[in-house]
Amino acid sequence: MAKWGQGDPRWIVEQRADATNVNNWHWTERDATGWSSDKLKELLMAVRVDGEEGTCEVTEVSKLDGEASINNRKGKLIFFYEWDIKLNWTGISVTGVKYKGHVEIPNLSDENDASEVEIRVSLAKDEPDTNLTALMRKQGALRIREAIAQYISTLKTEFTQGMILPTANGVSHTGVPGIKPKTDVQTAQTNASVTCQTTGVKIPTCKVTLKETFLTSPEELYRVLTRQELVEGFTHAPASLDPTKGGKFQLLGGNVSGEFMDLEPEKRIVMSWRFKSWPAGHHATITLTFTDKGGETELRMEGRGVPQSEEERTKEGWKRYYFDGMKQTFGFGALLL
Structure with missing residues (x-):
């Protein structure tokens, strides 16, 4: 375990006086998860279809797991949602007989057009066969796709207000497909944006996944990660944290900071999380999942939105400062050499 002031400089870094996001030169990010959740529920709950067989309508959004964000880089907007x-x-x-069923949409993401999204329609268990299933699979799925398309369109228009700052010549660039530029200069810049996306330089971030087993219970491991004095114990550095939804935290003397997005005791912690050295305003979404293995706990860390240039350093930092730190400090397992 490195002492405070030692170790990887990307984890322990001094405050820079010039870390200013001038004209959005660095990445800026807006979290669209909460807004998207509300918008999707609003649109999907309005789905209703009528046919010769009867009427079908969506009555509940029983699961809505995922995230959404918008990134702005040099006046170009890049959208992520999953x-x-x-x-x-x-x-x-x-004839007045009521039937119940389910719809699954497992792959709504920025990688697929609304017309490509998979929609699975089924009847609930023990429900008898009915022609209403075919109505929902055909017309209902069509209305659901329309709702999804509307969500994507609204995300790229209404929610992006204020994301673009004026450039040096006073011209703002949207970078949003479907909005026609007004001048030849803007046309060239928009085309450059599209070329960049199609050649693979879409989002310079990556997904980081780590898994570790600790010789303790999920309850104890959760407590270690959410109690200030225990966090200071295994990081050997000042920390402050409010382990409630929306609560802020700072670790390693302020070099790691963020906000708790969701907490489910002994099961899951979701955080908006960043290094001080990352581009101003950029956060990754870190999800910690606890699995009880009978005397042991498997902790899975998934990080989305980690800058690609920081992938290996992020993995090494989590391994050293979190996983190895907890094992050394609290005796949760021998370190692998």
Whole structure:
């Protein structure tokens, strides 16, 4: 365990006086997760179809797991969203018989067009066969795709207000597909943005996944990660944290900071998380999942939105300052040499 002031300089770095995000030169990011959750529920709950067989409508959004964000780099907007959705639907036949079913949308993401999103329609367990299933699979799925397309369109228009700052010549660039530029200069810049995306330079971030087993219970491991004095114990550095939804935290003397997005005791912690050395305003989403292995706990760390240039350093930092630190300090397992 490195002492405070030692170790990787990307984890322990001094405050820079010139770390100013001038004209959005660095990446800036806006979290669209909460807004997207509300918008998707609003649009999907409005889905209703009528046919000769009867009427079907979405009655509940039973699962809505995922995240969304918008990044601005030099006046170009880049959208990220990934959702796993489950819906409940109810159908009423022309004779007045009521049926219940489910809809699964497992791959709503920025990698797929709305027309490519998989939609699985099924009847609930023990429900008898009905022609309403076919109505929901055809017309219902069509309405669901329309709702998804509207969500994507609204995300790229209404939610992006204020994301673009004027450039040196006073011209703002949207970088949003579907918005026609007004001048030849803007046309050239928009085309450059599209070329950049199609050649693979879309989002210079990556997904980081780590897994470690600790010789303790999920309850104790969760407590170690959410109690200030215990966090200071295994990081050997000043820390402050408010382990509630929306609560802020700072670790390693302020070199790591963020906000708790969701906490489920003994099961899951979701954080908006960043290094001080990352581009101003940029956060990754870190999800910690606890799995009880009977006397042991498997902790899985998944980080989305980690800068690609920081991938290996982020992995090494989590291994050293979190995993190895907890094992050394609290005796949760022998370190691998």
